[in-house]
Amino acid sequence: MPARKKGNIDFTLLITVFILLAIGITMVFSASAASSYLKHNDSYKYLKSQGLYAIISIIAMLIMSRVNYRILGRYALFFVIVSFILLIAIFIPGLGYGAKGAMRWIRVGPLTMQPSEFAKTALIIFMARSLANKKDKVRQFVQGVVPYIILMAIYFLLIILQPNLSMAGSILIITFAMLFAAGARVWHLLVWGIPVIPALIYLVTKESYRLNRWLSFRDPWADPLNTGYQAIQSLLALGSGGLFGLGLGNSRQKFFYIPEAQNDFIFSIIGEELGFIGASTVLFLFLFLIWRGIRIALHAPDMFGCLLATGITCMIGIQVVINIAVVTVSMPTTGVTLPLISSGGTSLLFVMSNIGILLNISRNIKTEGS
Amino acid sequence: MAGVAKKIKRRVLFLLASFTLLFFLLTVRLFQIQIVNGAEYQQKAIEQWTRDVPIPSKRGIIYDRNGKELATNAPAYEIYVRPVEVTDKESVAQTLSEVLKMDKETLMNKVSANKDTVIIKKKVDSDTVKILREKNIKGLIFVDDSKRFYPQSNFASYVLGFTNYDNQGQDGVEATFEKYLNGFPGRDIKMTDAQGRELPESDRKYYEPQDGLNLILTIDEVIQHFAEKAVENALVENKAKRVTAIVMEPKTGDILAMAIKPDYDNNNPREVPEDLIDQWDSMSSTEQYNALFKIWRNPAISDTYEPGSTFKTITAAAGLEEGVVKPDDKFYCSGSVVVAGRRLKCWRSYNPHGSESFAEGVQNSCNPVFIEVAQRLGKEKFYKYIQAFGFGSPTNIKLLGEASGIVRNVNSIGPVELANISFGQGITVTPIQLITAVSAIVNDGYLMEPRIAKKLVDNEGNTVHEFQPRVVRQVISKETSATMRQILESVVTEGSGGGAYIPGYKVGGKTGTAQKAENGRYVPGKYVSSFVGFAPANDPKVVVLVVIDEPGGASYYGGVIATPVVKSIISDTLRYLDVKPQYTEEEAKKLAKEKVTVPEIRNMKLKDAIKLLEQNKLKYRLEEEQGEPEQDSLVLDQTPRANAKVNEGTVVIIYAKPKE
Numbered sequence A: 001m002p003a004r005k006k007g008n009i010d011f012t013l014l015i016t017v018f019i020l021l022a023i024g025i026t027m028v029f030s031a032s033a034a035s036s037y038l039k040h041n042d043s044y045k046y047l048k049s050q051g052l053y054a055i056i057s058i059i060a061m062l063i064m065s066r067v068n069y070r071i072l073g074r075y076a077l078f079f080v081i082v083s084f085i086l087l088i089a090i091f092i093p094g095l096g097y098g099a100k101g102a103m104r105w106i107r108v109g110p111l112t113m114q115p116s117e118f119a120k121t122a123l124i125i126f127m128a129r130s131l132a133n134k135k136d137k138v139r140q141f142v143q144g145v146v147p148y149i150i151l152m153a154i155y156f157l158l159i160i161l162q163p164n165l166s167m168a169g170s171i172l173i174i175t176f177a178m179l180f181a182a183g184a185r186v187w188h189l190l191v192w193g194i195p196v197i198p199a200l201i202y203l204v205t206k207e208s209y210r211l212n213r214w215l216s217f218r219d220p221w222a223d224p225l226n227t228g229y230q231a232i233q234s235l236l237a238l239g240s241g242g243l244f245g246l247g248l249g250n251s252r253q254k255f256f257y258i259p260e261a262q263n264d265f266i267f268s269i270i271g272e273e274l275g276f277i278g279a280s281t282v283l284f285l286f287l288f289l290i291w292r293g294i295r296i297a298l299h300a301p302d303m304f305g306c307l308l309a310t311g312i313t314c315m316i317g318i319q320v321v322i323n324i325a326v327v328t329v330s331m332p333t334t335g336v337t338l339p340l341i342s343s344g345g346t347s348l349l350f351v352m353s354n355i356g357i358l359l360n361i362s363r364n365i366k367t368e369g370s
Numbered sequence B: 001m002a003g004v005a006k007k008i009k010r011r012v013l014f015l016l017a018s019f020t021l022l023f024f025l026l027t028v029r030l031f032q033i034q035i036v037n038g039a040e041y042q043q044k045a046i047e048q049w050t051r052d053v054p055i056p057s058k059r060g061i062i063y064d065r066n067g068k069e070l071a072t073n074a075p076a077y078e079i080y081v082r083p084v085e086v087t088d089k090e091s092v093a094q095t096l097s098e099v100l101k102m103d104k105e106t107l108m109n110k111v112s113a114n115k116d117t118v119i120i121k122k123k124v125d126s127d128t129v130k131i132l133r134e135k136n137i138k139g140l141i142f143v144d145d146s147k148r149f150y151p152q153s154n155f156a157s158y159v160l161g162f163t164n165y166d167n168q169g170q171d172g173v174e175a176t177f178e179k180y181l182n183g184f185p186g187r188d189i190k191m192t193d194a195q196g197r198e199l200p201e202s203d204r205k206y207y208e209p210q211d212g213l214n215l216i217l218t219i220d221e222v223i224q225h226f227a228e229k230a231v232e233n234a235l236v237e238n239k240a241k242r243v244t245a246i247v248m249e250p251k252t253g254d255i256l257a258m259a260i261k262p263d264y265d266n267n268n269p270r271e272v273p274e275d276l277i278d279q280w281d282s283m284s285s286t287e288q289y290n291a292l293f294k295i296w297r298n299p300a301i302s303d304t305y306e307p308g309s310t311f312k313t314i315t316a317a318a319g320l321e322e323g324v325v326k327p328d329d330k331f332y333c334s335g336s337v338v339v340a341g342r343r344l345k346c347w348r349s350y351n352p353h354g355s356e357s358f359a360e361g362v363q364n365s366c367n368p369v370f371i372e373v374a375q376r377l378g379k380e381k382f383y384k385y386i387q388a389f390g391f392g393s394p395t396n397i398k399l400l401g402e403a404s405g406i407v408r409n410v411n412s413i414g415p416v417e418l419a420n421i422s423f424g425q426g427i428t429v430t431p432i433q434l435i436t437a438v439s440a441i442v443n444d445g446y447l448m449e450p451r452i453a454k455k456l457v458d459n460e461g462n463t464v465h466e467f468q469p470r471v472v473r474q475v476i477s478k479e480t481s482a483t484m485r486q487i488l489e490s491v492v493t494e495g496s497g498g499g500a501y502i503p504g505y506k507v508g509g510k511t512g513t514a515q516k517a518e519n520g521r522y523v524p525g526k527y528v529s530s531f532v533g534f535a536p537a538n539d540p541k542v543v544v545l546v547v548i549d550e551p552g553g554a555s556y557y558g559g560v561i562a563t564p565v566v567k568s569i570i571s572d573t574l575r576y577l578d579v580k581p582q583y584t585e586e587e588a589k590k591l592a593k594e595k596v597t598v599p600e601i602r603n604m605k606l607k608d609a610i611k612l613l614e615q616n617k618l619k620y621r622l623e624e625e626q627g628e629p630e631q632d633s634l635v636l637d638q639t640p641r642a643n644a645k646v647n648e649g650t651v652v653i654i655y656a657k658p659k660e
Helices: A011-040 A045-066 A069-074 A076-089 A115-139 A141-160 A165-182 A186-193 A196-205 A208-218 A229-241 A266-299 A303-327 A345-363 B006-036 B038-049 B089-100 B104-111 B126-134 B172-176 B178-182 B221-237 B285-296 B308-322 B358-364 B367-388 B415-422 B431-442 B478-493 B558-576 B585-592 B606-615
Strands: A096-099 A102-108 A111-113 B050-055 B069-081 B118-125 B140-149 B186-191 B205-207 B214-217 B242-249 B254-261 B330-333 B336-339 B342-345 B354-357 B446-448 B453-457 B463-466 B471-474 B508-518 B521-535 B542-549 B595-597 B619-623 B635-639 B645-647 B651-656
Touching: A011 A045, A011 A266, A011 A345, A045 A345, A069 A076, A069 A115, A069 A303, A069 A345, A076 A115, A076 A141, A102 A115, A111 A115, A111 A345, A115 A141, A115 A165, A115 A303, A115 A345, A141 A165, A141 A186, A165 A186, A165 A303, A165 B006, A229 A266, A229 A303, A229 B006, A229 B038, A266 A303, A266 A345, A266 B006, A303 A345, A303 B006, B006 B038, B038 B050, B069 B126, B089 B104, B089 B118, B089 B126, B104 B118, B118 B126, B118 B140, B126 B140, B172 B178, B221 B242, B221 B254, B221 B542, B221 B558, B242 B431, B242 B558, B308 B358, B308 B367, B308 B415, B308 B431, B308 B478, B308 B508, B308 B521, B308 B558, B330 B358, B330 B367, B336 B367, B336 B415, B342 B367, B342 B415, B354 B358, B358 B367, B358 B478, B367 B415, B431 B446, B431 B478, B431 B521, B431 B542, B478 B508, B478 B521, B508 B558, B521 B558, B542 B558, B558 B635, B558 B651, B606 B619, B606 B635, B606 B651
Parallel strands: B619 B651
Antiparallel strands: A096 A102, A102 A111, B050 B186, B069 B118, B069 B140, B186 B205, B214 B453, B242 B254, B242 B542, B330 B354, B336 B342, B446 B471, B453 B463, B508 B521, B521 B542, B595 B645, B635 B651
């Protein structure tokens, strides 16, 4: 059987994405209705905007699924340069825009966007392209690993200056994951951890109280009104959900106990309303999505496609893991949205565009004859 | 090209495996939170969502026995602030600090707190709230509340007591009848959002509060006024440390008045005492509280003192009841008596009473007579009466902090101690114990439990509970009681209690002057002067005890300084109670006689003073409890005082300086 020139996109992935998107819109509505009514006198405000973002994002995804991913590779350097410009532009007064002491957005007229979201995608495309070209040279420390670490470090610094520790952290993890996937020697990667070791020993032996303070996230009740507040509220939401949940729309924690429940802590509301069954289903859907992404990577027609799919999948997966870990008080609170579920335009647009790229790679998988 | 190298695929698969592991761990964690610990978190969540707001109940009103309000409720407000709504924190804090007289720093913290609502102040009166309302400050919330209000401020302070900021009784009847006065607060239970707004489907439960019961005291507001006035005057005139007066109705044990000066303002019990204002801020909070507790302590029931001669009433009653002595029995006072090798002197050893009847012995307050009576009784029998009259144990009056006094163990006392107790030394009592015992003596022997509260009524005026007068026991017979009344009346008509004589009323009583003991030693110059009186003597309506603690004026004799106070209270009270004066023939004659003015004899030599009195057609009697005067001794005090208008032939009691 001759290999088909053009395959179909991965419909299983597409459907999974749509299910998650639907859950997201429903939960954003449920979580925001009350506060939205009180603040804007309109229960549907977040539903409407999230619906609009979803439509725009679906269009973006469909467009990206039509653009041959190899074309993206050609512009990889261009994307990196643009992303640097955008990240620096945040610090230009009048352009940068932020809230709660963190400058994370650029505003041009009514439009806002988060340059770091673009930066992440730019980095993934660039690394995939570059590592694919490097082939076996990736196994050399200086040529294969150091340049990417330097590139990553520049991104890391620019983003941490905003400050946005969780985003910087994700970029670091993605970088290492892609280097690992591309075949870098494991110890070439582990070696970067060496400078951390003495610091760690120092902390444990000399200033263990600092470590304890960092570990204090495990006991949010030590400071229930300030640092522990969100963690406690998240636990109470999840806990009151039990096995089956209070039922869709019946969350009580969304009534200002969890501030901005439609954002980072939306998974708590899912747990409260839909119970362990609903929450673990959402977890499973994400794992399923990751599996589809990895599957696309494994069957990608070339090294670039493989690394690109791996990078995109890791990006989504890491964000999910961090978000759920925060919500379940398994790590200190940090602001990471839950992809496809949390409200927010830029994040959804970029996640969906990246999924569009994944779909395009899947379209290029050649079904080999047997 | 065959796609991707095997090695790369293995690496990618490793990444998938890692994710799978992480997701598995997160699912386990989720299971732990939602299923294993779910119930615990749910409980906490329910507590968080549930607002259980107590609805305060209206506190019962306290009335006197005739329905006059002694403690009531005034409208007041609790002021809260919502910090988010306060834009100009600085100026709001400034305004509040001026109007509420609070520290600006504290207020600044409150208006900028990171909380939904913060309490600013409780129990703010309506005038202050009006001022704040007119200023239209955004973010301030005024919540209705009530504040305990005592219409007459420093009035019956120790009986009434006061309440704390939560309207809970802290002292006096406010504390002892707390459970009736307080009522049952209602509750408003509902589910709310984080800002306290009620949630939809909140399952609201509302329980009406139940108002407290109104308390009717045995206190008579008018008699209390008489007592307060008399005590206040006595405090100033005698430069005393403290003056206590109790008025009791002997038949019921009802406390008609209990007045103590100095006292405190019930509306402001935590006011800094004047003498401590300067050092107040440098005192620790324990020291501050101890100072306040000292002020709140009710001396009428908490302070013990050596009763001195007033205790002779007990010795006399016991002796008569046991039949070891009769009113006409003859005694001989040689000025002193030797007990177990110790010479115990009569107070008038310089001029021994000589031969006298028992009744005269009481009139004269002659120590050897009482020593003799106590010896005839023996310590066991004497103790039986001391205990039966209630000494050494609380009277169970419904007020806080009653003391028992010290009655030494019967087995540990010898003849000297027994003799001392017979005239009121070596034993301590509380004022309430003494008046209760004396009431029993004049009330046919029935010892009543002192009653402070008459009944509890609801808002419609229905009686819910009546506190009945309670007979504790009968200590002496009716006959003995009658005899005691006669003898004690003669103390006023013939003896040391003359200062309490009121024409037209038969007044009985007994004086007492005792040196204060501190750390087991008598302190020179510190006395407790007292008088316990009752009237009318044939059918007592009131018993009045006045105790003057550490008088600092010219005189410290109970007969001089305490009798006029009792006299003033008794005469005011009997007229108020509409007890008609019944003049004896002699009194009627005296009334018809010409009035003479009592001359000033103080600081005169005794012999000159006597001459002057005789010139003024006045009789005299020499009284001295602390030592013997001579003809040249200076007159320290007199009763009645100079310039009093009295009948011819009235006895003027002279107190002279004892021989050095």
